[in-house]
Amino acid sequence: MIIDGKKIAEELREELKKKIIEFKATYKSVPGLTVILIGEDPASKIYVKNKEKYAKDVGINSEVIKYPDSVDEKTVLDKISNLNKDKKISGILVQLPLPKHINKKKIIDAILPNKDVDGFHPVNVGNLSSGYESKVPCTPLGCYLLLRKVEKDLKGKHAVILGRSNLNGKPMAQLLLKENCTVTITHSKTKDLKNECKRADIIIAAVGQPKLVKGDWVKKGAIVIDVGINKTANGLEGDVDFKEVSKVAKAITPVPGGVGPMTIACLLSNTIECFKTANS
Numbered sequence: 001m002i003i004d005g006k007k008i009a010e011e012l013r014e015e016l017k018k019k020i021i022e023f024k025a026t027y028k029s030v031p032g033l034t035v036i037l038i039g040e041d042p043a044s045k046i047y048v049k050n051k052e053k054y055a056k057d058v059g060i061n062s063e064v065i066k067y068p069d070s071v072d073e074k075t076v077l078d079k080i081s082n083l084n085k086d087k088k089i090s091g092i093l094v095q096l097p098l099p100k101h102i103n104k105k106k107i108i109d110a111i112l113p114n115k116d117v118d119g120f121h122p123v124n125v126g127n128l129s130s131g132y133e134s135k136v137p138c139t140p141l142g143c144y145l146l147l148r149k150v151e152k153d154l155k156g157k158h159a160v161i162l163g164r165s166n167l168n169g170k171p172m173a174q175l176l177l178k179e180n181c182t183v184t185i186t187h188s189k190t191k192d193l194k195n196e197c198k199r200a201d202i203i204i205a206a207v208g209q210p211k212l213v214k215g216d217w218v219k220k221g222a223i224v225i226d227v228g229i230n231k232t233a234n235g236l237e238g239d240v241d242f243k244e245v246s247k248v249a250k251a252i253t254p255v256p257g258g259v260g261p262m263t264i265a266c267l268l269s270n271t272i273e274c275f276k277t278a279n280s
């Protein structure tokens with residue numbers, strides 16, 4: 001089974017649209033999302049454009065604030081401070097990566113946790129790892145929703161996560177622990193990655209290595225979620241060898257059209273959650 005992330009993301013956006021219509025009637029207002037984009041990174045520009053497009057489509061008030069590469073840290077921090085106080089803004093996102101002279105941690109820490117649509121603020125990270133309510137990073141949240149589409153009961157399943165980034169691997173592990181999975185987190189120093197993968201009921205690959213996960217790494221009937229987006233001479237490729245692995249897996253996400261569309265849909269969902277928190 002191929003997990004159609006595009007379709008599932010579309011369904012999620014339809015649900016969000018309905019929620020926003022309800023908000024309009026109840027609160028006479030709609031969620032607002034501000035994205036700060038610094039510099040000219042082509043990939044970041046495309047991501048931000050898509051975020052803005054889909055936010056508008058579902059009825060979120062979306063604005064993009066653009067700064068040149070040379071902007072100083074204080075200007076960005078002052079802007080975040082103003083956005084934190086602005087009641088019309090439910091969610092704030094600063095597009096990463098940032099120029100070297102801007103301290104990523106300072107920027108993330110400056111965003112009010114309740115407006116942190118990316119779920120990167122230490123308060124949200126701490127709440128997630130303590131099992132409390134929190135804003136959850138969009139990509140792992142998207143993976144989790146895709147997983148739930150094919151497996152309702154994750155209890156006791158052995159999930160092997162490839163990659164330990166703050167963006168993907170670590171929050172993914174927390175989400176799956178919350179669902180009572182047995183979780184193995186692997187990384188570039190893991191000794192026998194193939195054998196770790198072979199024991200998995202669920203594989204989440206988030207390493208940024210094209211086609212790393214081969215067919216003979218995967219147990220028959222496993223579910224495979226491919227987070228990787230790698231630009232190669234053959235076009236976009238995931239971290240999983242789709243052709244080989246799709247022959248043994250019970251379900252697998254394609255690249256593109258798997259996790260990617262869910263990431264943006266989850267950003268919109270997080271913005272709505274922030275709006276709800278602000279109005280509760």
Ligand code: NAP
Nearest residue numbers: 139163164165168187188206207208227228229259260263
């Ligand atoms: P990252 O910060 O570079 O982290 C990569 C992780 O993979 C690290 O923990 C690294 O280990 C591990 N790793 C690298 N090579 C490995 C290998 N050969 N074997 C085992 N582990 C290995 O990457 P990221 O930001 O998490 O992104 C991962 C991938 O997801 C990228 O392709 C990125 O483009 C993609 N991505 C997709 C979406 C989406 O919406 N679909 C969103 C975000 C990212 P160490 O910690 O030991 O270095």
